[in-house]
Amino acid sequence: MADSFSLPLRPIRKKTEDSDTLPIRIAQINAQRGSFRDVTEESLSNEIEALRVSGKEASDIGEPAEAGDDADDKEQQLFTSRSEMLEFATQAQVEACYALDFVSLALSKYAPRQVELSMTPYIKFKIPTGSLGIDKIKTPEHTEADKKDIAIVSKGWKLESFSSAANNLLEAATRLQKEVAAETKYWSEVLAIKEKGWKICRLPRERQTLGVQHGFLEAASVFRDRGLGALRRGDDGSLYVDHGMNASPLQVVRIRVREGGEIVGVSQPACVKHAHDTSAQETYIHQARDSLFEEELFYELNREARALLRHGVETRHNQILFHVNESQQVLVDMIPVDETATHDLEAGSAGFPANDLAHAIACSIRILLTHAHRKNRRRRTQIPAAISVRKRPTIEYPLLQPSITYLQHRSHMQWLLSFLHNITNTLLSAGLKCKYWANPPSSKDRLGTPANQDKNILLVESLVDSFLNVQEAAVSGDFLSPNSRYKIRVRTDLDPTALGTEFNTWTSLPSFPQQQIIQRFGTRDDIQEFLIYLFTLDLVHTIPLLGGTRTISSLPNMLPGDAEPGPSDPTAGLVTAPTTASKTAIWEPTFSEHGELIAHAPGKSRNKKLRVVLSGESLVLHCVSTNHAEDEEVEESSYTWSVNQTDDDSRLTLQETLKQIEGSD
Incomplete structure (x- = not known):
């Protein structure tokens, strides 16, 4: 037994962090013992003696001694508690001074000489004495007639409030009805556009706004981004297409045949005949699509013309020229679709001998651009080529060639x-x-x-x-x-x-x-x-x-x-x-x-x-x-x-x- 060793059976108590701060302690003391005036040394001694007699000293008072706190921690805790106590005492003193100044200022009207001794210099300098007073007013008693009048006025105010609330509700219902009608009209027009085959999607930068894709996804990036128009709602619920800064006047590519210095043939603009039930917005979408297609067509024609300079193709003054034979020359340009241009195109169809040639060239370049878009789509759906460091060149579309x-x-x-x-x-x-x-x-x-x-x-x-x-x-x-x-x-x-x-x-x-x-x-x-x-x-x-x-x-x-x-x-x-x-x-x-x-x-x-x-x-x-x-x-x-x-x-x-x-x- 002498070689045996003893093991402690009590668990080791960990030091618990006291999260209670001094204000909380003061509030607890005030709640348990009342004011600090009732807490005396004699009362505390009696209480400690009572706890020692009841056997609670070992569990409540002895535990901090067993916690193993050293003297440095106690000293640091003591200084921290002292600084907090001084801070709260200072705050209490300031608040007491504020209250004293308020009472002194209120009594300065009646006894200015006496209250000047209790006022702070700041209050004396900033606020004149007698500016604040105190009166005791007795509430007058209401008669039966006054009470009846008050009841009638109160009832009238309530009726007026109820009437105002009812009017507001009716206005809200009317406004909601108009909003529902406008939304119904807007969405019906959106569905009508979608049923026509147009692609409806959200705008990339305005996720809460719908847009219509009237452009071509296989076109160049500058034209592909412009092919999306926002479908916005007007005040009356009507739908209108907003192109923003990308909006441009309608333009068309024109083909002319010149022979002997005179124009002998003019192509007709590519126009789509709409049905009688076609809405104005759908017509506008068609026009925007055609105009964007014409702009891309002329852009690609200029790119290709620069590559065909060795074969006699010329570009000058926003115009493309090439020879058909020794006597005929073809001019390609882009003009806005206005009344003057329409009149010129209609006048060109009056009987020029080379109108069929100009129209055939115009149809061929448009068909070839559509064919290039289709080939781009087929190429995009196939397995892509291996990734290479060398940048792939952008090949010109064969339109004029x-x-x-x-x-x-x-x-x-x-x-x-x-x-x-x-x-x-x-x-x-x-x-x-x-x-x-x-x-x-x-x-x-x-x-x-x-x-x-x-x-x-x-x-x-x-x-x-x-x-x-x-x-x-x-x-x-x-x-x-x-x-x-x-x-x-x-x-x-x-x-x-x-x-x-x-x-x-x-x-x-x-x-x-x-x-x-x-x-x-x-x-x-x-x-x-x-x-x-x-x-x-x-x-x-x-x-x-x-x-x-x-x-x-x-x-x-x-x-x-x-x-x-x-x-x-x-x-x-x-x-x-x-x-x-x-x-x-x-x-x-x-x-x-x-x-x-x-x-x-x-x-x-x-x-x-x-x-x-x-x-x-x-x-x-x-x-x-x-x-x-x-x-x-x-x-x-x-x-x-x-x-x-x-x-x-x-x-x-x-x-x-x-x-x-x-x-x-």
């Missing part, structure tokens, strides 16, 4: 077909057989082929995509000699990095194998000169074979991509070929590229020389006689065949002319 490409390609094709028509008719007027035809587009270029058409792309989008492609066309034809062919492919590409229009030629001339190569030309003059050169070479090679003729039926060699001539061609399969050479003269080409031939007639002192001059509209044959001895040239005759030669003209053919030349001395 497809229209200019098509118009220039059509102009080049019309010129080429007109040139081939003239030169073919010129040769036909001379009795020579040749023809040309336009090849239909290949199957891979046709619309709707399964290889090129995506199942997710609509047919109308495929049609627009085909308009965005490079414009190509091919023309094939026969030369004069058998088995000689040519093919011309016209390709127009106005991409910013492309070269414009190219003419690619394939020729098959058995008499001139060196010419059977692919040639590329960039201008009309070059291809015209080259074709005249080829026809001249072939004509010079054909003239020696025209002594005697026979008609044979043969199908010339086909070039890749050519179409067989149809049964409607009047000259299909007809080729003129010689049977025997001339017995009087033998024509031999000397300078084929210059169209010169010479004939050596046996037994004669003179030789004859022919010079063939071929152009797009005429064929001229010069006959020259040369003397062997004197070596001089004398022009005997000249024969001309033109494209305007009629059928009833009694002019000789080339074969008859050669026979006449050969038979003459």
Whole structure:
């Protein structure tokens, strides 16, 4: 047992923080013992003795001793309590002085000399004595008549209060009814707009306000943000669209065609015909949408025009200019839709010959901008590309480029077909057989082929995509000699990095194998000169074979991509070929590229020389006689065949002319 140790069974009492402050203690003492005047040392001693006798000293008084407070804590607590007691005593003294000053000022009217001793100097200096007084007033007794009058007045005031309250309630009910009617009208108009298909949403910066999305979500950021108008309510509940600072006058893109310095065509503004039941607000939304679309259209046209400067597109004075052909020029500008502009546009539709061209260009650029929006939406719904540090460039929409490409390609094709028509008719007027035809587009270029058409792309989008492609066309034809062919492919590409229009030629001339190569030309003059050169070479090679003729039926060699001539061609399969050479003269080409031939007639002192001059509209044959001895040239005759030669003209053919030349001395 000696080695055993004792364990305390009582729990360790933690020191509790005394949260009671001195004011609380004073209030408790006042509540328990009354005033401090009743608390004396003798009463406290008696109370402590009573507590010691009752055994409460160990639990109440001994516990602080067991708490383990050291002397420093007690001293600090003592000083803190002393400072708090002094603070409250000072406050009590100040309040007592205030009360003494008030009583002294109140009594200064009756005994000024006596109360001056108890007043503070501040009160003496600031407030004159006798300014505050005290009177004892006895309330008069009311008679029965007064009481009756008071009751009647009180009743009247109550009735008036009730009447005022009833009027206020009625006014509130009327105002509430008007508010309900205005809200009903406002929301009915909002629902009517929503039922028309417009998107209704909250404004980003005013969450309590509704807005209508009349713009295009796939447009540029500056136009996408302006495409949201606030739907605000008027005083009578009517709805009006508020565009704020983004409101701008209605504008429209105008297309004009100028020829010879005069306007020959004006496009009509894109207007939407509304139904009779269309509200004014919906009409205003339509106008705001159209105006915003026109502004974006002109903005994108200017961006694209700056990239097409190398192809002849110009921008000047807020206007875009480009050439359709040698004589016509297209002007694109933007004008406000007012009475003057409307009058000009209506006057332009009075009978200008190029109105259809201007309207077609206006429709095409609007369709292409809508198509670009649709492509942006499809691109946005797909899986995005990988994140890259390099910023993605904003590519210009192809709006003007497809229209200019098509118009220039059509102009080049019309010129080429007109040139081939003239030169073919010129040769036909001379009795020579040749023809040309336009090849239909290949199957891979046709619309709707399964290889090129995506199942997710609509047919109308495929049609627009085909308009965005490079414009190509091919023309094939026969030369004069058998088995000689040519093919011309016209390709127009106005991409910013492309070269414009190219003419690619394939020729098959058995008499001139060196010419059977692919040639590329960039201008009309070059291809015209080259074709005249080829026809001249072939004509010079054909003239020696025209002594005697026979008609044979043969199908010339086909070039890749050519179409067989149809049964409607009047000259299909007809080729003129010689049977025997001339017995009087033998024509031999000397300078084929210059169209010169010479004939050596046996037994004669003179030789004859022919010079063939071929152009797009005429064929001229010069006959020259040369003397062997004197070596001089004398022009005997000249024969001309033109494209305007009629059928009833009694002019000789080339074969008859050669026979006449050969038979003459």
